[in-house]
Amino acid sequence: xxxxxxxxxxFFLTLFVIYWQITSVALRNVFLLTASYVFYGWWDYRFLGxxxxxxxxxxxxxxxxERSDSPRRRWWLLCACLCFELGMVGFFKYFNFFIEEANTLxxxxxxxxxxxxxxxxxxxxxxxxxxQTLSYVIDVYRRQMPAEYKLINFLAYVxxxxxxxxxxxxxxxxxxxxxxxxxxFSEPDCVAGLKQILWGLFKKVAIADRCAPIxxxxxxxxxxxxxxxxxxxxxxxxxxxxxxxxGYSDIxxxxxRMLGFRLMRNFNYPYFSRDIAEFWRRWHISxxxxxxxxxxxxxxxSRAGRWRSLANIFxxxxxxxxxxxxxxxxxxxxxxxxxxxxPLYLAGTNRRHLDxxxxxxxxxxxxxxxxxxxxxxLISIAWVFFRAESIDQAFDYLTRIAGCTFRVPGVSLAxxxxxxxxxxxxxxxxxxxxxxxxFPFERPGTHPAVTWVFSLLTGVIVLASGxxxxxxxxxxx
Amino acid sequence: xxxxxxxxFAFLMLLGLCLGAAYLITGYAAGxxxxxxxxxxxQRLAALxxxxxxxxxxxxxxxxxxxxxxxxxxxxxxxxxxxxGGLGLRFMLAEIASSIRSDDVVILLAEPALFSRIPLDxxxxxxxxxxxxxxxxxxxxxxxxxxxxxxxGPTISENWNYVSLLVLMRLYGxxxxxxxxxxxxxxxxxxxxxxSLRPSQAEPPGDEMSPAALDLIEGFQNSVExxxxxxxxxxxxxxxxxxNFPALRVLEDQVPPHLRLGKIIxxxxxxxxxxDTPHHLLFEQRGPRTxxxxxxxRAAGVQTRPRK
Numbered sequence: 001x002x003x004x005x006x007x008x009x010x011f012f013l014t015l016f017v018i019y020w021q022i023t024s025v026a027l028r029n030v031f032l033l034t035a036s037y038v039f040y041g042w043w044d045y046r047f048l049g050x051x052x053x054x055x056x057x058x059x060x061x062x063x064x065x066e067r068s069d070s071p072r073r074r075w076w077l078l079c080a081c082l083c084f085e086l087g088m089v090g091f092f093k094y095f096n097f098f099i100e101e102a103n104t105l106x107x108x109x110x111x112x113x114x115x116x117x118x119x120x121x122x123x124x125x126x127x128x129x130x131x132q133t134l135s136y137v138i139d140v141y142r143r144q145m146p147a148e149y150k151l152i153n154f155l156a157y158v159x160x161x162x163x164x165x166x167x168x169x170x171x172x173x174x175x176x177x178x179x180x181x182x183x184x185f186s187e188p189d190c191v192a193g194l195k196q197i198l199w200g201l202f203k204k205v206a207i208a209d210r211c212a213p214i215x216x217x218x219x220x221x222x223x224x225x226x227x228x229x230x231x232x233x234x235x236x237x238x239x240x241x242x243x244x245x246x247g248y249s250d251i252x253x254x255x256x257r258m259l260g261f262r263l264m265r266n267f268n269y270p271y272f273s274r275d276i277a278e279f280w281r282r283w284h285i286s287x288x289x290x291x292x293x294x295x296x297x298x299x300x301x302s303r304a305g306r307w308r309s310l311a312n313i314f315x316x317x318x319x320x321x322x323x324x325x326x327x328x329x330x331x332x333x334x335x336x337x338x339x340x341x342x343p344l345y346l347a348g349t350n351r352r353h354l355d356x357x358x359x360x361x362x363x364x365x366x367x368x369x370x371x372x373x374x375x376x377x378l379i380s381i382a383w384v385f386f387r388a389e390s391i392d393q394a395f396d397y398l399t400r401i402a403g404c405t406f407r408v409p410g411v412s413l414a415x416x417x418x419x420x421x422x423x424x425x426x427x428x429x430x431x432x433x434x435x436x437x438x439f440p441f442e443r444p445g446t447h448p449a450v451t452w453v454f455s456l457l458t459g460v461i462v463l464a465s466g467x468x469x470x471x472x473x474x475x476x477x
Numbered sequence: 478x479x480x481x482x483x484x485x486f487a488f489l490m491l492l493g494l495c496l497g498a499a500y501l502i503t504g505y506a507a508g509x510x511x512x513x514x515x516x517x518x519x520q521r522l523a524a525l526x527x528x529x530x531x532x533x534x535x536x537x538x539x540x541x542x543x544x545x546x547x548x549x550x551x552x553x554x555x556x557x558x559x560x561x562g563g564l565g566l567r568f569m570l571a572e573i574a575s576s577i578r579s580d581d582v583v584i585l586l587a588e589p590a591l592f593s594r595i596p597l598d599x600x601x602x603x604x605x606x607x608x609x610x611x612x613x614x615x616x617x618x619x620x621x622x623x624x625x626x627x628x629x630g631p632t633i634s635e636n637w638n639y640v641s642l643l644v645l646m647r648l649y650g651x652x653x654x655x656x657x658x659x660x661x662x663x664x665x666x667x668x669x670x671x672x673s674l675r676p677s678q679a680e681p682p683g684d685e686m687s688p689a690a691l692d693l694i695e696g697f698q699n700s701v702e703x704x705x706x707x708x709x710x711x712x713x714x715x716x717x718x719x720x721n722f723p724a725l726r727v728l729e730d731q732v733p734p735h736l737r738l739g740k741i742i743x744x745x746x747x748x749x750x751x752x753d754t755p756h757h758l759l760f761e762q763r764g765p766r767t768x769x770x771x772x773x774x775r776a777a778g779v780q781t782r783p784r785k
Contacts, residue, residue: 020478070701088610170604185478187478187480187481190481191484194485198750358720376694412646415638415641415644415645416638416641417644418640418641418644419637419641419643421638452488452491455488456488456491456492456495457495458497459488459492460492460495460496460499460633463492463496463630463633464496464629464630464631464633464634464637465630465634
């Protein structure tokens with residue numbers, strides 16, 4: 001069930017009305033759990049068993065950790081949990097990748113390998129909910145939070161449908177306590193949630209889904225395209241993946257807010273970043289902070305000496321790339337981002353831009369514009385690796401951009417680009433104007449008429465683009 | 478919660494109005510679209526005074542008919558109403574039903590898909606047409622009008638894309654399809670163009686006539702005959718690699734014999750005769766096809782009228 005589908009609209013409207021009629025926390029959680037399983041089972045009901053098993057294992061292990069006073073026993077329980085969860089992700093997501101790579105390696109070494117791959121279907125959202133439950137068990141192990149004693153609460157937390165399949169990867173410390181309190185209906189929250197859903201839909205269907213066919217056409221025939229068009233393809237992919245993923249996050253946060261839940265922010269206008277370090281504080285915040293808290297800091301972070309810290313940075317970025325999928329292109333993407341980040345770290349300027357960009361000005365200064373442009377260029381280059389079928393293809397694509405070949409694009413492709421341009425301008429202007437808010441239209445003091453006009457305009461654009469109805473890129477991760 | 482739903486309802490109502498306005502405004506801006514040839518064709522249909530040959534069908538007619546040759550040979554006034562199959566059979570017949578006069582010959586030259594795969598009530602194309610030519614809405618049934626809400630968004634999107642394309646076509650100095658359609662309603666912009674049709678690799682579809690399509694045709698036939706006209710059903714040209722011969726013969730047999738015009742096998746031609754789709758003939762293939770139609774019409778008893 002896609003967020004940008006009529007079936008989800010009907011599903012959510014029904015759920016919303018019933019949910020607020022229920023006056024008991026326990027019943028609400030049972031209802032939410034059922035709804036979440038229906039939502040998840042809509043893709044493939046067979047994976048419901050997997051999520052249930054994963055949740056029950058983590059629930060039991062966390063309880064056992066909490067009840068144990070033996071550090072050794074607690075440690076082994078944590079290891080068992082990590083092995084189970086990471087083993088599950090490893091099997092479903094990386095098994096074939098490792099088999100294929102092992103075959104290649106053995107072949108190179110002169111052996112005749114007979115390792116066979118399996119036909120494995122990747123369960124939707126497995127990387128997201130696994131990381132979510134892992135953080136819970138680790139937090140319990142660290143005694144940063146008490147274990148949850150009610151299974152229904154825990155199951156509802158893991159499978160909470162707005163963020164189940166593509167995040168934000170919620171921490172138990174933030175989300176789990178929200179399942180213990182009886183929330184009161186709040187109209188302002190519902191209206192704010194609706195606005196955020198609307199903006200998320202705009203980013204998904206009007207930006208990402210309109211960029212997608214152009215990007216596909218350029219990447220599929222990149223050997224026949226001119227340099228400027230290849231550059232346009234890379235830039236549009238940057239917007240496609242941002243619109244797609246942040247659009248999903250906005251819808252998820254908005255939907256949760258309408259049910260009285262507060263999810264963490266996942267994107268903070270990342271393309272207005274002045275350097276890569278700032279970009280990574282603004283992009284996929286729930287994943288980057290997860291890696292910071294559960295990988296980077298336990299490895300010693302930046303306090304483990306210069307060389308060790310550098311190694312930690314590379315480990316985190318490479319893992320972040322590998323988390324996205326079993327392909328060298330994702331690892332190369334992570335590696336490039338590490339390369340971008342390291343100079344800032346060595347110069348001690350990676351925390352230079354902690355202030356809000358642009359202050360209260362209407363436009364960025366010349367210096368800020370250049371910084372934003374430079375950062376965006378670097379990011380777009382890295383995205384080429386993310387989008388390409390192979391590392392060779394990515395290098396070839398980038399070489400062709402640098403080759404400076406010029407050709408007038410066909411009328412059809414150029415027409416699509418012109419059709420997209422006003423939407424992009426509208427999108428960037430709105431994002432820039434509301435960059436200090438969590439999402440557009442949230443600015444206090446905005447005249448209601450302005451909000452209505454913007455909302456109606458956005459609604460018309462969404463409905464005019466809604467028929468494209470493509471799936472979300474991050475579902476595959 | 479009731480207050481929230483009231484606000485939401487008000488927003489949705491306003492959104493509906495805005496959507497309707499955007500539908501018409503973008504349709505007006507895209508008024509140069511090939512679907513706008515509908516207006517030209519209807520102006521000609523109304524202006525002709527003598528007995529007429531009215532050609533009805535999809536884009537096969539727009540691209541592949543030499544109406545001038547047909548008119549000069551048979552001495553009937555000819556109007557080519559063909560625009561696109563997506564308008565659906567019901568609309569194609571309804572839009573001419575009230576204009577038929579005594580001695581008119583109405584010829585349906587339909588792509589096989591019009592009888593089965595394309596819904597009788599038409600596809601999104603129908604609502605794209607109405608946004609560009611609002612007066613076309615008078616030929617829609619109430620059910621078709623009600624079904625239109627699903628196509629408001631996609632049509633706005635299509636219009637928006639077309640307006641962008643139009644800007645480029647002006648920059649590139651290229652004429653539009655509307656501008657390259659002659660007074661009879663025939664497209665001429667593919668003159669001197671080569672075939673870009675790729676042979677089909679897929680299993681050709683089998684199109685059988687749906688009972689509803691047959692009812693529609695028979696009902697229309699009665700209506701035409703009551704008004705003193707004649708109705709015939711022929712077949713659109715079809716590229717060989719896209720033809721499912723056994724299915725085509727079944728389709729031919731389903732057309733009532735007294736309405737049938739020509740043999741379906743004669744409409745199947747080598748792929749090299751087609752321009753860009755398996756129904757769009759190359760410009761130079763329009764003449765032979767029209768001559769075949771004339772021969773079929775004569776065989777069906779439609780003779781050359783005395784010269785005016």
